[in-house]
Amino acid sequence: MSGGWAFAAVLPQKAVPAVARRAALTALALCPAIRKRGVEELRRRLDPPDPHCLFLEHYKRRYEHVLGRILDTHGRGWHPEIELTGLEHLRRAQAKGQGTILWGMSFCGSVIAKAALFRAGIPVTHLSTPYHGGFSKSLLAARILNPWNLKSENKYLAGRIVIPMSGSMEYLRLLKRRLSNNGCVSIMGEHTGRQNVSVPFLCKEERFATGPANLARSTGASLLTIQSFRLGPGHYRVVVEPPIETPWEEGRSQGFRTAIEEFTRRLEAHVREHPADWEGWSVLPIA
Numbered sequence: 001m002s003g004g005w006a007f008a009a010v011l012p013q014k015a016v017p018a019v020a021r022r023a024a025l026t027a028l029a030l031c032p033a034i035r036k037r038g039v040e041e042l043r044r045r046l047d048p049p050d051p052h053c054l055f056l057e058h059y060k061r062r063y064e065h066v067l068g069r070i071l072d073t074h075g076r077g078w079h080p081e082i083e084l085t086g087l088e089h090l091r092r093a094q095a096k097g098q099g100t101i102l103w104g105m106s107f108c109g110s111v112i113a114k115a116a117l118f119r120a121g122i123p124v125t126h127l128s129t130p131y132h133g134g135f136s137k138s139l140l141a142a143r144i145l146n147p148w149n150l151k152s153e154n155k156y157l158a159g160r161i162v163i164p165m166s167g168s169m170e171y172l173r174l175l176k177r178r179l180s181n182n183g184c185v186s187i188m189g190e191h192t193g194r195q196n197v198s199v200p201f202l203c204k205e206e207r208f209a210t211g212p213a214n215l216a217r218s219t220g221a222s223l224l225t226i227q228s229f230r231l232g233p234g235h236y237r238v239v240v241e242p243p244i245e246t247p248w249e250e251g252r253s254q255g256f257r258t259a260i261e262e263f264t265r266r267l268e269a270h271v272r273e274h275p276a277d278w279e280g281w282s283v284l285p286i287a
Helices: 002-009 015-029 033-046 050-072 087-095 110-120 139-149 169-179 209-220 252-273
Strands: 080-087 102-103 124-128 158-161 185-190 196-200 205-209 224-233 235-243
Touching: 002 050, 002 196, 015 033, 033 050, 033 205, 050 110, 080 110, 080 169, 087 102, 087 209, 087 235, 102 209, 110 124, 110 185, 110 235, 124 169, 139 169, 169 185, 169 209, 196 252, 205 252, 209 224, 224 252
Parallel strands: 080 235, 102 185, 102 224, 124 158, 124 185
Antiparallel strands: 196 205, 224 235
């Protein structure tokens, strides 16, 4: 951590993509098992023409995000070019006055979408676990290392609500309060939770948490999806998509299934269109 932070202090912004490529090549050379697992997952889930080259490109982009995130902990920050489209969907949701839930997809790291919304003047509260930050699920990481790694995200957020390790449901009350004030809350979607729905995803049955859909049902908030992809070195696009319409009149179970089926349909389409940008190949456990 210290070495990476010190190196980023003198790293020119324009050198981030080139240095990230070299770092990724070095990391994969030192840990061939990571590359093997990633290539096998790509071949099993997508069957691309050249899974080896695709995973290498994915890893280079991953290191570009990581290096930019470290750079962003310094005063001079990280300033990638970010295009934001679909803002009209978010504005229409805000006009309803019942709050907005941004159901996130894990593309291009955890900073790009937050930075795009911040630049657009959208205050966002993000829901995360105590282990969010990328180091590990140890108590040391949760209390010391991960919070340091969140500095680059927090500068773009109006607030962060953390699901406590104690199992308390207090965080739900805080989320509902934000939404009742017509706030905007972001929640990542590729995880399991207390309640889940199993749906087909990338040639396999996977479980996804019902939490975002349930929160929308109980508060009347609009449920929109958001994702990012890379246009070139240091250049990204963030897309806010239309709301997911859910037939709650057919019952909670059917409503949850409809919402998650639509989320995973969008997610799979984006993974197939921008496979190198999806973090699921190396960072996230699939769903």
